[in-house]
Amino acid sequence: MTILKRGLSRRRVLQTGMAGIIGSGVAPLVFTKGAWAQEFCNNPTGDTVVFGLNLPLTGTYAEEGADEQKAYELAIAHLNGEGDGGLLNVLQPSALKGNGILGKKVTYVSSDSQTKSDVARAGATRMIERDGAIMITGGSSSGEAIAVQGLCQEMGVIFMAGLTHSNDTTGKDKRRYGFRHFFNAYQSGIGLAPVLGQSYGNDRQAYHLTADYTWGWTQEESIKNATEALGWKTTAAVKTPLGTTDYSQYLTPILNSGADVLILNHYGLDMVNSLTQAVQFGMRDRQANGKDFQIVTPLISELMAKGAGESVKGIFGTSNWHWNLQDPGSIAFTKSFGAAYGSPPSQAAHTAYVQALLYADAVERAGTFYPPEVIKALEGHEFDGMGNGKTLYRAEDHQCIKSVLVVQGNESPTSEFDVLNVVQEIDRDTVAYDPAIFGGDLGPAEPVPMCA
Amino acid sequence: MFEIIFLQFLNGLDKGAAYALIALGLTLVFGTLGVVNFAHGALFMLGAFCAVTVRMFLTMETVTIDPEKLSPWGAPLEVREPLVQAWLGDFGAVLVNYSVPLSILITIPIMLLVGIGLERGIIKHFYKRTHAEQILVTFGLAIVAQEVIKSVFGPNPIPQPMPTDLRGAADIGAWLGMQANVITYPVWRLIYFVFAGVVIGGVFAFLQFTTFGMVVRAGMADRETVGLLGINIDRRFTIMFGLAAVVAGMAGVMYTPLLPPNYHLGMDFLVLSFVVVVVGGMGSLPGAVAAGFLLGILQSFASMNQVKAIFPGIDQIIIYLVAVIILLVRPRGLMGRRGVMEA
Numbered sequence: 001m002t003i004l005k006r007g008l009s010r011r012r013v014l015q016t017g018m019a020g021i022i023g024s025g026v027a028p029l030v031f032t033k034g035a036w037a038q039e040f041c042n043n044p045t046g047d048t049v050v051f052g053l054n055l056p057l058t059g060t061y062a063e064e065g066a067d068e069q070k071a072y073e074l075a076i077a078h079l080n081g082e083g084d085g086g087l088l089n090v091l092q093p094s095a096l097k098g099n100g101i102l103g104k105k106v107t108y109v110s111s112d113s114q115t116k117s118d119v120a121r122a123g124a125t126r127m128i129e130r131d132g133a134i135m136i137t138g139g140s141s142s143g144e145a146i147a148v149q150g151l152c153q154e155m156g157v158i159f160m161a162g163l164t165h166s167n168d169t170t171g172k173d174k175r176r177y178g179f180r181h182f183f184n185a186y187q188s189g190i191g192l193a194p195v196l197g198q199s200y201g202n203d204r205q206a207y208h209l210t211a212d213y214t215w216g217w218t219q220e221e222s223i224k225n226a227t228e229a230l231g232w233k234t235t236a237a238v239k240t241p242l243g244t245t246d247y248s249q250y251l252t253p254i255l256n257s258g259a260d261v262l263i264l265n266h267y268g269l270d271m272v273n274s275l276t277q278a279v280q281f282g283m284r285d286r287q288a289n290g291k292d293f294q295i296v297t298p299l300i301s302e303l304m305a306k307g308a309g310e311s312v313k314g315i316f317g318t319s320n321w322h323w324n325l326q327d328p329g330s331i332a333f334t335k336s337f338g339a340a341y342g343s344p345p346s347q348a349a350h351t352a353y354v355q356a357l358l359y360a361d362a363v364e365r366a367g368t369f370y371p372p373e374v375i376k377a378l379e380g381h382e383f384d385g386m387g388n389g390k391t392l393y394r395a396e397d398h399q400c401i402k403s404v405l406v407v408q409g410n411e412s413p414t415s416e417f418d419v420l421n422v423v424q425e426i427d428r429d430t431v432a433y434d435p436a437i438f439g440g441d442l443g444p445a446e447p448v449p450m451c452a
Numbered sequence: 453m454f455e456i457i458f459l460q461f462l463n464g465l466d467k468g469a470a471y472a473l474i475a476l477g478l479t480l481v482f483g484t485l486g487v488v489n490f491a492h493g494a495l496f497m498l499g500a501f502c503a504v505t506v507r508m509f510l511t512m513e514t515v516t517i518d519p520e521k522l523s524p525w526g527a528p529l530e531v532r533e534p535l536v537q538a539w540l541g542d543f544g545a546v547l548v549n550y551s552v553p554l555s556i557l558i559t560i561p562i563m564l565l566v567g568i569g570l571e572r573g574i575i576k577h578f579y580k581r582t583h584a585e586q587i588l589v590t591f592g593l594a595i596v597a598q599e600v601i602k603s604v605f606g607p608n609p610i611p612q613p614m615p616t617d618l619r620g621a622a623d624i625g626a627w628l629g630m631q632a633n634v635i636t637y638p639v640w641r642l643i644y645f646v647f648a649g650v651v652i653g654g655v656f657a658f659l660q661f662t663t664f665g666m667v668v669r670a671g672m673a674d675r676e677t678v679g680l681l682g683i684n685i686d687r688r689f690t691i692m693f694g695l696a697a698v699v700a701g702m703a704g705v706m707y708t709p710l711l712p713p714n715y716h717l718g719m720d721f722l723v724l725s726f727v728v729v730v731v732g733g734m735g736s737l738p739g740a741v742a743a744g745f746l747l748g749i750l751q752s753f754a755s756m757n758q759v760k761a762i763f764p765g766i767d768q769i770i771i772y773l774v775a776v777i778i779l780l781v782r783p784r785g786l787m788g789r790r791g792v793m794e795a
Binding site: 057058062063066236238241245246248249250252253255256257269272273277279280281282285286287307309323324334335336337338339342344415417 | 455456459460462463466467523524525526527530607608609611613619620621623633634635636637638639640641710711712720751752755756757760767768
């Protein structure tokens with residue numbers, strides 16, 4: 001009787017009803033954003049959150065990897081409220097507060113990917129499973145990026161790609177959990193071809209040497225399409241293994257091939273070696289078809305230009321960003337990076353830094369680390385102030401659409417850092433393209449895979 | 453077409469010279485001491501890093517702060533002044549410019565000491581062991597050497613510029629009375645070819661025309677008999693190990709402008725040079741030289757677009773393909789002694 005009397009009270013009815021609602025699992029879906037706690041990979045429960053930095057610290061792209069590491073360390077310091085704040089001060093719009101991410105201090109673990117896709121994938125797996133990384137970022141090769149991006153999709157961890165330029169990264173191999181800030185080979189072609197036509201004319205014979213992996217293939221295809229649209233002809237396109245050191249056997253056939261332009265679809269140390277050796281073979285002093293023989297490096301960075309030294313003078317290429325740009329974002333980043341490390345940042349460092357901040361900002365805007373919500377916050381997000389003008393993280397393929405730089409090796413550098421000149425800034429509308437042309441399928445964000 | 457074939461042949465000779473030079477020391481050690489020295493690639497790498505070290509010393513700088521000028525990031529500008537030029541003026545600039553060839557003067561005594569120390573300290577204890585044990589210990593030494601270099605110089609390649617006067621290409625076609633700019637070849641690669649020829653010729657001459665060389669050759673043919681004549685053949689063989697180290701080291705020094713050295717350089721060349729020695733015949737000096745040139749030329753021709761159109765990827769496997777065929781058809785190699793590697 002007592003029970004019956006108590007059970008009939010209004011309070012008891014409310015308590016029982018509420019318990020029933022909670023027990024049936026309705027409440028988590030209705031009341032709180034964080035109710036998916038524990039239901040995704042490496043949900044940070046303490047007062048820190050771990051970034052997994054997958055960096056090529058050895059191998060062909062090691063210089064880029066080392067510069068990326070510096071940039072990530074700087075970004076993490078700025079996110080935690082240390083230093084001068086860097087691009088946190090100029091990112092628009094921004095939800096970043098300089099107190100970590102959602103109040104949690106950012107830390108990191110790192111792994112040397114050795115510029116090898118399989119090692120990169122193993123390193124990312126280790127950082128996710130053993131070290132509890134909430135997000136994987138880094139890399140300087142599209143082979144690595146595509147391998148790690150696929151892994152992150154399987155494990156439900158967001159991948160903020162570092163330097164990757166293959167069309168496939170956000171094309172046929174795009175993934176819902178993968179995001180790329182860097183531009184791609186197709187955009188290089190769009191940006192570079194008019195400048196080449198203007199400088200070298202529309203009647204040229206091009207010979208391609210191409211790094212034999214996804215990035216080289218798509219760059220060769222994009223540059224071929226863009227230059228052939230100008231009226232150039234392609235004499236030959238020869239693949240060279242990634243990491244080739246002696247290019248002599250590939251260079252000698254060019255000398256009497258009828259080509260008057262050599263296009264080097266190489267990057268990092270491969271580019272330094274092939275360009276230097278091409279110049280040693282006297283290619284820049286040659287005449288072919290009644291014209292001065294030219295060399296073109298469609299993707300080039302300050303680090304490579306510095307490595308190639310004299311050989312790079314006057315050579316055209318494209319870049320994602322350059323430290324000498326005079327917008328507030330570029331000035332702020334160059335100042336922070338230079339003060340910390342005594343040299344201006346490379347484009348690899350810039351994209352790495354920006355990716356770390358964009359992820360953190362997306363988490364803050366989503367109010368959770370839950371990956372599908374972070375993905376939603378990044379998809380279609382438009383921002384400014386990071387050195388590339390107004391930028392869109394396109395929802396359809398997770399490719400950042402922003403301006404592209406055409407650069408040229410500086411003929412008369414004023415310092416060891418003054419190796420490239422920005423010739424032209426191609427606006428983002430010109431380099432935008434229909435994402436459908438590269439196919440691919442992003443795949444689902446949910447259900448969220450569990451990493452362990 | 454003649455120009456293309458001529459250039460590929462020239463390129464093959466150049467590659468072959470590099471292979472032969474490295475293989476020469478390897479086969480010299482096998483021929484004299486009977487040791488399969490898997491640390492030979494590491495000796496090549498150590499030579500290259502002698503050049504790196506010399507250049508590091510020659511390009512040391514003083515750093516002063518100029519408060520009136522700013523760096524691109526707004527900090528007071530660091531002004532760097534080369535120390536050697538400040539001390540020695542134009543002569544200092546010449547030293548820096550020619551740092552690679554000058555490094556050979558330092559490399560010869562260093563590599564001689566390294567070679568003799570290695571042989572006396574470790575290798576001699578393995579003379580009577582099996583080839584498998586010799587390979588294990590020398591391979592271990594190679595790993596130790598590369599890890600030491602990695603910890604001192606870092607993991608990344610360190611470019612070594614060639615002298616400014618020797619950059620660019622020589623117009624060989626014009627020398628031969630042909631049209632200008634048809635057959636051109638990098639000057640430094642021609643120098644490396646000539647250098648390799650001089651070193652190989654020097655080693656052969658040393659073995660052929662000196663008493664020391666005669667004793668060594670006798671020791672290679674019949675070590676016990678030479679010992680019974682009262683000649684300390686072990687001492688001469690130790691010196692030969694040092695000589696092999698010097699040859700490898702010099703080859704490494706001169707290769708640095710063509711390929712920026714890193715800690716892994718030795719391993720990259722070890723496999724190739726071992727294949728060259730096997731193809732030429734273990735312990736045969738003429739065999740190593742002949743096989744080096746043969747494989748270099750074959751690799752160069754296999755790289756021609758016309759050849760690759762028929763056999764895609766042949767340039768990557770040609771050397772190993774030849775090695776497999778030689779081992780199947782003539783296990784002792786092209787000029788190997790009967791019985792060696794045939795058991």
